[in-house]
Structure formats: C-alpha cells, structure tokens
Amino acid sequence: MSEVTIAVEQRNEFGKGAARRTRRAGQIPAVLYGHGSDPKHLSLPNVEFARAIRENGHNAVLTLEVAGSGKELALTKTITAHPIKGYIEHVDLVLVKRGEKVVVNVPIVVSGDAASGALVSQELTEVEVEAEAMHIPEQIELSIDGAEIGTQLHASDLELPKGTTLVSDPETMVVNVSEASASMEEDSASEGEEPAEDEVSEEA
CATH class of the missing domain: 2.170.120.20 (Ribosomal protein L25, C-terminal domain)
Known part of the structure; x- marks a missing residue:
C-alpha cells in the first residue's frame, strides 16, 4: 500500500460559512481523530488529496504534515461528496500507527x-x-x-x-x-x- 505525504493546516473556524470559505480557498474541511486524542480540525489541499485517492485508493496511508504540529499517519475513513456537483465537501480521517492492525x-x-x-x-x-x-x-x-x-x-x-x-x-x-x-x-x-x-x- 502506498504512503502519501500531504501538507495540511489546522482550522480554527467552524460552521457552514467557514466550510464554504475553506472550499473556496481550494481546501477541504477535514477532521482527524482516534487513539483517544482530541479531534483535530484540518484543511486538506483539494487537488493533492483528490490525486492521492485517485492514484492510490481510499486505503492509502496519508502522512499529514500538520503546520505547527508535526506529522501524523492517517487513513481516510469517510469522504462526503456533494450529491449533485460531486466535489468533496468533507473528509473524516482516523489516526493509525506503524504496526497497528486496522x-x-x-x-x-x-x-x-x-x-x-x-x-x-x-x-x-x-x-x-x-x-x-x-x-x-x-x-x-x-x-x-x-x-x-x-x-x-x-x-x-x-x-x-x-x-x-x-x-x-x-x-x-x-x-x-x-x-x-x-x-x-x-x-x-x-x-x-x-x-x-x-x-x-x-x-x-
């Protein structure tokens, strides 16, 4: 299974309006959770994330370079797409560790x-x-x-x-x-x- 590195940013604004602004900026609102840690609200680069999923499948291990917070390994749990226009509205990511069974x-x-x-x-x-x-x-x-x-x-x-x-x-x-x-x-x-x-x- 391929491993893909993506630079992401943490989000500090929430709600529908903030999500729309994030998408207009070419980013995808996302949440990273798991291993008992507090959820992290992130912005994924739309083009890079879509390419990673297209080329490597939904089970690609993502190395997230979180600005100001180091690196995290994650799997894509859920991708929510717009029912008509088809663009990605939101992504749920789950933390994983090397050697962990999933x-x-x-x-x-x-x-x-x-x-x-x-x-x-x-x-x-x-x-x-x-x-x-x-x-x-x-x-x-x-x-x-x-x-x-x-x-x-x-x-x-x-x-x-x-x-x-x-x-x-x-x-x-x-x-x-x-x-x-x-x-x-x-x-x-x-x-x-x-x-x-x-x-x-x-x-x-």
Whole structure:
C-alpha cells in the first residue's frame, strides 16, 4: 500500500460559512481523530488529496504534515461528496500507527474467463479484512479462469496476502457462474420485439 505525504493546516473556524470559505480557498474541511486524542480540525489541499485517492485508493496511508504540529499517519475513513456537483465537501480521517492492525474494505478484482456459455455475476465488489496499516492490499484478485457453470465462489475462497485476515462472513458469495444461454436468448428476443399496432397510442 502506498504512503502519501500531504501538507495540511489546522482550522480554527467552524460552521457552514467557514466550510464554504475553506472550499473556496481550494481546501477541504477535514477532521482527524482516534487513539483517544482530541479531534483535530484540518484543511486538506483539494487537488493533492483528490490525486492521492485517485492514484492510490481510499486505503492509502496519508502522512499529514500538520503546520505547527508535526506529522501524523492517517487513513481516510469517510469522504462526503456533494450529491449533485460531486466535489468533496468533507473528509473524516482516523489516526493509525506503524504496526497497528486496522479493518478496511478492499476491492475484489475478478480475472480470467469462465467456461463457454457461462454467465458470470459478481455479487460482492469489496471485502472487509484486517491488515497491518502499512501493508493494506490495494486489491484482492479472484481468478475464475475455466470456472464451470454452477460454480459459486465465496469470501472464504479469496487468497489473501500474508498478514491479512478475513473479517467479512466467509459464506458471503463473491461470484456466481450460471448458464448464460436462456437469459441471453430472452434478452435478445425482447430487444427485437416491436409493439403491436393496437398497442400504439393514437392520441394526438
């Protein structure tokens, strides 16, 4: 897992008006908490934080260089985005220490091709695991190469990196391989259907 350094500032103003001013200045309001310490209200540089998440994923370990307060290691807990415009409104960060075990969600990437005539449904896109903070896997790959119709793969079938343990229910289905022909023919037939003449409205 990548480690990214970001210079941040402490915030002394609070409330909606202060948050809007922070965002207009190209910063993201954030709160850093954990390990029993008092929460720290921070401003994250918008461009640098967005790039770190885009390039390294939500589980990237952030080294926060807090102006006047030294460095802190943190993980992104929650990102709140504007429901319409999509920009980041607020970020919750949690303190971590080197060697500390943390529980996070890691993306599942399905690779390979199932047997001919099979329809592959990925039922689970990420899995909850426990890992050392500085060694969180970026993703967990699940191969379905050659999987026959009727194959079902569960969380317990995932090959986790050394030092990573499964937290999600091991019986949770990740991939279901079923017969594609029936559903594909039905979809194909429905796509080719044209409405009957008596079904067409004659209203002006």
